[in-house]
Amino acid sequence: xxxxxxxxxxxxxxxxxxxxxxxxxxxxxxxxxxxxxxxxxxxxxxxxxxxxxxxxxxxxxxxxxxxxxxxxxxxxxxxxxxxxxxxxxxxxxxxxxxxxxxxxxxxxxxxxxxxxxxxxxxxxxxxxxxxxxxxxxxxxxxxxxxxxxxxxxxxxxxxxxxxxxxxxxxxxxxxxxxxxxxxxxxxxxxxxxxxxxxxxxxxxxxxxxxxxxxxxxxxxxxxxxxxxxxxxxxxxxxxxxxxxxxxxxxxxxxxxxxxxxxxxxxxxxxxxxxxxxxxxxxxxxxxxxxxxxxxxxxxxxxxxxxxxxxxxxxxxxxxxxxxxxxxxxxxxxxxxxxxxxxxxxxxxxxxxxxxxxxxxxxxxxxxxxxxxxxxxxxxxxxxxxxxxxxxxxxxxxxxxxxxxxxxxxxxxxxxxxxxxxxxxxxxxxxxxxxxxxxxxxxxxxxxxxxxxxxxxxxxxxxxxxxxxxxxxxxxxxxxxxxxxxxxxxxxxxxxxxxxxxxxxxxxxxxxxxxxxxxxxxxxxxxxxxxxxxxxxxxxxxxxxxxxxxxxxxxxxxxxx
Amino acid sequence: xxxxxxxxxxxxxxxxxxxxxxxxxxxxxxxxxxxxxxxxxxxxxxxxxxxxxxxxxxxxxxxxxxxxxxxxxxxxxxxxxxxxxxxxxxxxxxxxxxxxxxxxxxxxxxxxxxxxxxxxxxxxxxxxxxxxxxxxxxxxxxxxxxxxxxxxxxxxxxxxxxxxxxxxxxxxxxxxxxxxxxxxxxxxxxxxxxxxxxxxxxxxxxxxxxxxxxxxxxxxxxxxxxxxxxxxxxxxxxxxxxxxxxxxxxxxxxxxxxxxxxxxxxxxxxxxxxxxxxxxxxx
Numbered sequence: 001x002x003x004x005x006x007x008x009x010x011x012x013x014x015x016x017x018x019x020x021x022x023x024x025x026x027x028x029x030x031x032x033x034x035x036x037x038x039x040x041x042x043x044x045x046x047x048x049x050x051x052x053x054x055x056x057x058x059x060x061x062x063x064x065x066x067x068x069x070x071x072x073x074x075x076x077x078x079x080x081x082x083x084x085x086x087x088x089x090x091x092x093x094x095x096x097x098x099x100x101x102x103x104x105x106x107x108x109x110x111x112x113x114x115x116x117x118x119x120x121x122x123x124x125x126x127x128x129x130x131x132x133x134x135x136x137x138x139x140x141x142x143x144x145x146x147x148x149x150x151x152x153x154x155x156x157x158x159x160x161x162x163x164x165x166x167x168x169x170x171x172x173x174x175x176x177x178x179x180x181x182x183x184x185x186x187x188x189x190x191x192x193x194x195x196x197x198x199x200x201x202x203x204x205x206x207x208x209x210x211x212x213x214x215x216x217x218x219x220x221x222x223x224x225x226x227x228x229x230x231x232x233x234x235x236x237x238x239x240x241x242x243x244x245x246x247x248x249x250x251x252x253x254x255x256x257x258x259x260x261x262x263x264x265x266x267x268x269x270x271x272x273x274x275x276x277x278x279x280x281x282x283x284x285x286x287x288x289x290x291x292x293x294x295x296x297x298x299x300x301x302x303x304x305x306x307x308x309x310x311x312x313x314x315x316x317x318x319x320x321x322x323x324x325x326x327x328x329x330x331x332x333x334x335x336x337x338x339x340x341x342x343x344x345x346x347x348x349x350x351x352x353x354x355x356x357x358x359x360x361x362x363x364x365x366x367x368x369x370x371x372x373x374x375x376x377x378x379x380x381x382x383x384x385x386x387x388x389x390x391x392x393x394x395x396x397x398x399x400x401x402x403x404x405x406x407x408x409x410x411x412x413x414x415x416x417x418x419x420x421x422x423x424x425x426x427x428x429x430x431x432x433x434x435x436x437x438x439x440x441x442x443x444x445x446x447x448x449x450x451x452x453x454x455x456x457x458x459x460x461x462x463x464x465x466x467x468x469x470x471x472x473x474x475x476x477x478x479x480x481x482x483x484x485x486x487x488x489x490x491x492x493x494x495x496x497x498x499x500x501x502x503x504x505x506x507x508x509x510x511x512x513x514x515x516x517x518x519x520x521x522x523x524x525x526x527x528x529x530x531x532x533x534x535x536x537x538x539x540x541x542x543x544x545x546x547x548x549x550x551x552x553x554x555x556x557x558x559x560x
Numbered sequence: 561x562x563x564x565x566x567x568x569x570x571x572x573x574x575x576x577x578x579x580x581x582x583x584x585x586x587x588x589x590x591x592x593x594x595x596x597x598x599x600x601x602x603x604x605x606x607x608x609x610x611x612x613x614x615x616x617x618x619x620x621x622x623x624x625x626x627x628x629x630x631x632x633x634x635x636x637x638x639x640x641x642x643x644x645x646x647x648x649x650x651x652x653x654x655x656x657x658x659x660x661x662x663x664x665x666x667x668x669x670x671x672x673x674x675x676x677x678x679x680x681x682x683x684x685x686x687x688x689x690x691x692x693x694x695x696x697x698x699x700x701x702x703x704x705x706x707x708x709x710x711x712x713x714x715x716x717x718x719x720x721x722x723x724x725x726x727x728x729x730x731x732x733x734x735x736x737x738x739x740x741x742x743x744x745x746x747x748x749x750x751x752x753x754x755x756x757x758x759x760x761x762x763x764x765x766x767x768x769x770x771x772x773x774x775x776x777x778x779x780x781x782x783x784x785x786x787x788x789x790x791x792x793x794x795x796x797x798x799x800x801x802x803x804x805x806x807x808x809x810x811x812x813x814x815x816x817x818x819x820x821x822x823x824x825x826x827x828x829x830x831x832x833x834x835x836x837x838x839x840x841x842x843x
Contacts, residue, residue: 028843182842192838198830201638203630220838224831225818227637232663236630239623243631246621247601248826249638269624362836397826398601398619398635399642405597407613407620410606418569419614419622 001173002055004063005129006080009072012044017147018070018122019050021156022129024143026054027183027356029135030175034059034467035354036545041208041292047075056176059355060320061468061548067171068132070125071096077103089132089170091125104128104167111162117152120159127163134169137161184357186350186464189321190280191216193328194252195224196360198367199278201244201251203229203237207259208292209348210282214254234262238279242266246275246408248371248397250332254280257299258288264306267341271311271433273408274385274393276335276342278328283347285543294543295348297463298517301525303343304494312391312436314342315494317463318350322357323491329365334443336370338436339395345493347516349545350464373400383415384408387428391435437495444497447488449504451477455486458508460501460534462490462522464545465514471548476555485555490522496529510535514551517541565597566590568617578729578755578766579608582676583615585732586647589739590618593643600643603632605652607683609676612647626656633669633812638825640670640813643743650677650752654690654710661712665719665748669812672742672749675712676729678757679764686760696763714792716750717785717805723749724792724805728773729756730766734801741803747811754799769799776802783807 007019019035027033031054040046051066053059066084071077071092084090084102092098094105106128112121123144130137140160144153184192191213194202204214218228227244231237237253244251255263260281270277281303285296304315314334318324324346331342372394376382382404386393393415398406407417412429414420451459451473461469466489476485486508488500505511513523513534518541523534538554540546566587573579590600600618604610606625613620619642623631628648636644646653653661653675679696681687686698688705691712695704716724723745727735735753742749754773756766780802782788788805813819822828 180843182839184842188842192835195835195838196832200825200828201634203634220835222816222818223834224838225822225825225828227816227819227825229634229637231630232659235627236660236663239627239630240634242623243603243621243634244638246631247635247639247642251634251638265624266627273621273623359839362832367830399598399639400826402596402598405617405619409614409620409622410624411622417620419611 002053002057002059002063003067003133003171003173004065005052005054005068005070006049006066007052007070007072008047008049008076008080010045011040011042011048013072014119014122015048015050015072018126019052021123021143021147022126023052023183023354025130025140026052027181028139028143028178030178031055032057032059032176033183033354033356034062036062036349037352038544039293047079049076049080056174060471062353062545064547064549068129070129072122074098091128106163106166112159115155115158115162117155120156123156123159124163127160128167131164131167132170134172137164180359181356182359183354184321185212185352185354186318186321186324186346187212187282188216189324189357190318190328190344190346192360193325194278194332195220195226196325196362196365197329197332198250199226199252199332200249201227201241202253203231203240204254205231205234205237205259207256209284209351210254210256210259210280212351213280213282234259235266238263238266238277239269242270242273242275242277245277246273246398248400250336252278252280254282256282256284257286257302260299260303260306265308267313268307268309268311269410270341271307271313272410274339274433275408276339278331278335279341279343281343281345282351283345285541291543293348295545296516296541296543297347297465298521298541299345300462300493300517300521303345304525310430310434312338312340312433312440313494314340314440315345316342317345317491317493319463319466319489319491320350321355323466324350325360327491333366333368334440336368338392338440340436345463347464371395371397373397376401376404379404382406384417385413385415385429385432387415387432390439391432392439441495444492444495446497446500447490449486449488449500451486452484453486454507455484456509457485458504458511459485459487460511460513460522460526461487461515462493465489465516468546468548468551469514472551472555475548475552480556493522493525496525498530501526501530501532505532512536512538514538514546516546566617568615571615572611573608574759576758577608578678578757579676581729581732582647582674582735582753582755583612585736585739586612586674587616588736589743592736592740593743595643599641600645601632601635603628603635603644603646605648605657607649607652609647609649610652626652627660628652629657629660629664629673632671633664633667636669636671637812637819640819640824644671645743646671646673648675649682650675650679650691650712651681651689654712658690662719665716665721667812668722668747668809670747672745673751674739675750675752676755677712677752678755678761680757680761682757682760693763711792711795712750712752713804714789717788717792721750721805722747722807722809723803724788725751725803726754726799726801727751728754728769728801730770731801734775738803745806747809772797772799773801774798776800776804
């Protein structure tokens, strides 16, 4: 059983706070949660909403149909009424005038004034909402006291209690067992992953929707002893991160497409100097400023080919919050191992969707710096760019070993890092750098098969579409009879893992790519790398995240 | 100490270029300060001056055009034991990298920046640079440069730099003295070094500079900021050399307790236990 609640209103009404309170209360009761937020690029006014799905089974996506609306203004009702189920409900203030049998006009304003703080209005609505689901008030006080100072927390709790009295239960739902799972959005997961990987330096320039990575890291700066520096621009961000990494710490930068575009020359620098680097590129709809607070997957091919010249690099598309945490750590390990830039590719949908995640297992985390300081203590000759079979040269920390210095140069260079224009050395160095890709290919993660082994149709997708496609495939196979759909959803996208793809592409009757871009970038990449052609595609580029329901409807022609 | 310890490959600079004296003075300064090659990091962007890291045996980082400051300050932030010095040209730092110049003065990381300022683009063969005088004719500015030349020393003082000096490559001893003081200064230090470009600047020659430069006397007080601004505005017939402005102030590391009080970040352990605790914020 899963229910879907929408909370909406103008920016500045405190929707984020209200939504996070409801999420936490429900999560701690033992429910699974999946929340998305839809907000406009403005500080006040406009229309913003949160959609919280909760239930007692696994939830992998948001859903279009809504069971209940908590409307902080009339516009919310006007905009979303069409998606409200026949037996759904609307909680709003009694002064809102609307003719609908599902409308519960409650004295939200009067009640909050009576409590002595008009701002607790939302908590009155939340009290009524959880009563409708017959969920008791235990645990609410704790959540509120973590959010607010004493007096405000108490007033909000009174508001919950008063709201609770205003309605009678309408639904029955039993939570799963309480567990230690956490509620996490994609960007917080990236930031936590970076800390767990031992990142010591993060430089960035604010750009939606990547900024929350920097915000979270900055909030832990002193405790985790990580330098978080707001750079003067994105060019500085990436060049600073490269400098910090050269000097010997794990370093990272992040931005969205426009900011990443400014970093592109230095992506090449990381490849040329062979300085490890992790870059988070959190996509939003482009081109240029595009839709700043919305979602898209249109930077795939740009990111893969970012950098003048040819360098080894890896691109990992993050699939959900859990994956974002572990893949960020893996990105640091791979960057260090191969001394290359690794780009982790997210998007606004992943960044801002919050879901229940199993607590991370820190015992599983392996941090290997692949530094060779110990081996070089008594050695007098050090070649930063020693030609090796794998292409990987021993890396040491500058300043650590007396008598040894580390010279890196963006010009073509010899094994010592000295500038050269020798054709022979140029070829050797270029080959050495690109050779690292061959080893990297051996450790790519193949996409796991979702759905039926002997399906007729193979769905191809990447990154954050993992969640809605996974849920859609499950529904399709359940409702339309088995052996119909399977899916491969790519996490590693560059180099492109092709073993599973080759295997299933041969078995199925048709292949469909589902992407949040207008040109089918994954399909193009697959065609280029493997010759496999998709037969049809579902492409969405209006800035709104595609839901499992939308995918289901598109594939079945609306048949439920 | 062995005078040869900083010696490395031959330079590719023109005979008579001011860069030779700057490189010599730099090596002598490092010897005078008792530095070993592995303790020093020299960073350059792109340009003739920016090739300095290639010609001295220290740690070296030759990065992108205009981007010498960001990697240099970051390397110092994470390893405070390194002596970090930038040698690069005025085109690289004041032109292509102007934004980093402005904001790294504000950041005040303990590094030293030596700008080889020859008032012309050398590597690309003779276009106007940010400090080229008005009317200077080049292939790209056939009617003479129209742009108001930048005054880097006045700009640096007004932005809050704690050490701002001007030197001349033709006076190696004086240059060395200033370099030593700049490296010793805690916080960001700028030395704008006037140098002739024998190949592409036929206006601002050795003689041109030599006739105009004079040293700030013993009586000059570099702690007087308004006076320093006044002196830094002097250009034309007479150009003052020396430490224009000096002020002790807290630097980047002083303001972050875990950088100030602990060992360098490159040596610090990952706080895994604390990070594990952070997960509880999300329950």
